[in-house]
Amino acid sequence: MDSVAGPQRRHVGLNLSDHPQEVRDVESDVFGFWVFFMSAAVLFALLFAVYGTMPAATVGAPGPLQMFKIGAAFIETLLLLTSSFPFGLASIALKRDVRAARLVLWLVVTPALGIAFLAMEGQDFATMAADHGAHDRSRFLSAFFVLVGMHGLHVTIDAIWTIVMLVQLSIFGRDRSVKLNLIRLSLFWHFLDIVWIAIFSVVYLQGLIQ
Amino acid sequence: MQLTISIRDRAANRMPTGDPWDARSLEWSMAAPPPEWNFATIPQVGGLDVFYVCKRNGGAYRPADHYRDIKMPTPTACGVIIGLPAGACSFGLVWRIWWMAALFLAVAIVTLIARSFMREMTRIIPAATVEAVDRRWLAQAAAARPISRQLDQSPSNEGLAQWTA
Numbered sequence: 001m002d003s004v005a006g007p008q009r010r011h012v013g014l015n016l017s018d019h020p021q022e023v024r025d026v027e028s029d030v031f032g033f034w035v036f037f038m039s040a041a042v043l044f045a046l047l048f049a050v051y052g053t054m055p056a057a058t059v060g061a062p063g064p065l066q067m068f069k070i071g072a073a074f075i076e077t078l079l080l081l082t083s084s085f086p087f088g089l090a091s092i093a094l095k096r097d098v099r100a101a102r103l104v105l106w107l108v109v110t111p112a113l114g115i116a117f118l119a120m121e122g123q124d125f126a127t128m129a130a131d132h133g134a135h136d137r138s139r140f141l142s143a144f145f146v147l148v149g150m151h152g153l154h155v156t157i158d159a160i161w162t163i164v165m166l167v168q169l170s171i172f173g174r175d176r177s178v179k180l181n182l183i184r185l186s187l188f189w190h191f192l193d194i195v196w197i198a199i200f201s202v203v204y205l206q207g208l209i210q
Numbered sequence: 211m212q213l214t215i216s217i218r219d220r221a222a223n224r225m226p227t228g229d230p231w232d233a234r235s236l237e238w239s240m241a242a243p244p245p246e247w248n249f250a251t252i253p254q255v256g257g258l259d260v261f262y263v264c265k266r267n268g269g270a271y272r273p274a275d276h277y278r279d280i281k282m283p284t285p286t287a288c289g290v291i292i293g294l295p296a297g298a299c300s301f302g303l304v305w306r307i308w309w310m311a312a313l314f315l316a317v318a319i320v321t322l323i324a325r326s327f328m329r330e331m332t333r334i335i336p337a338a339t340v341e342a343v344d345r346r347w348l349a350q351a352a353a354a355r356p357i358s359r360q361l362d363q364s365p366s367n368e369g370l371a372q373w374t375a
Contacts, residue, residue, distance in 0.1 A: 168326070175329075
């Protein structure tokens with residue numbers, strides 16, 4: 001624990017060298033990624049705003065009460081939020097562990113949970129579409145599918161990104177670029193969890209309140 | 211047509227010193243065409259119309275005290291290989307040509323992933339190269355015949371403007 005000092009303390013997932021140029025480069029790269037995913041936050045904020053105006057706009061199609069199943073949404077929540085934990089362990093393994101095996105293990109568990117989440121969500125979407133709830137049936141359903149679907153699309157991209165990182169780990173080992181990408185990927189993964197918490201509260205819980 | 215004429219007459223219209231009409235701002239203070247790193251040293255700006263003022267107080271067309279290494283990105287076609295297919299994908303989405311959207315989306319994503327496997331994204335231009343190129347241009351500028359505003363449309367314009375205090 002005591003061995004962590006200076007620049008390493010500031011970049012929690014990264015065992016950087018003490019080279020000041022490297023620390024500066026990492027700072028600007030990670031900051032750039034923050035700016036990027038804040039633009040994703042703006043996108044989600046807009047989709048939430050649109051969704052917020054739509055719950056009553058069902059035009060005769062099934063509304064939230066008929067469409068949402070709290071049990072499935074709850075299990076999806078558990079899967080996705082749990083997936084942040086192995087990624088946290090991956091960050092620690094990236095920083096402290098001399099062996100790559102543990103890092104690889106957590107980087108396999110994380111997207112596996114994400115893919116399980118996506119599979120359940122996909123099944124939900126298919127059930128809804130079959131049950132007179134397709135995306136083009138009402139404004140409410142359009143807003144629902146674009147908001148929740150956009151989150152699902154981001155999780156899909158994150159899962160693909162994690163698998164690409166596993167391949168890069170096997171080729172390059174833990175070089176600077178791999179470490180940097182993993183730190184950015186972890187930021188994005190945790191960010192999507194936060195968005196899901198908002199979706200679960202605003203879309204599912206609020207939709208099911210009588 | 212504009213491109214054709216520009217390319218056809220490029221030899222007659224060349225003005226390597228880069229300032230054909232006693233311009234004011236910094237983009238005119240370098241060679242035409244400029245080297246890939248643009249400025250040999252980072253210019254210090256203390257006011258408006260820096261280049262215009264520099265020409266009048268003798269600060270323009272001088273070698274730098276110190277030339278430094280310049281870090282440049284390595285040339286890559288990835289931007290084009292992602293951008294054009296992304297445009298084609300959008301076209302497919304707008305007109306509901308699903309095979310086109312899927313195909314070009316895949317091309318863009320595969321290129322993006324392939325790009326992430328590349329290392330060596332930057333290269334260093336040594337200070338000596340920067341200095342040599344800059345001094346060659348300065349020598350060319352010193353040999354150029356200054357051109358007055360009245361004649362700046364003529365082919366004898368080598369890109370060195372005649373200026374008066």
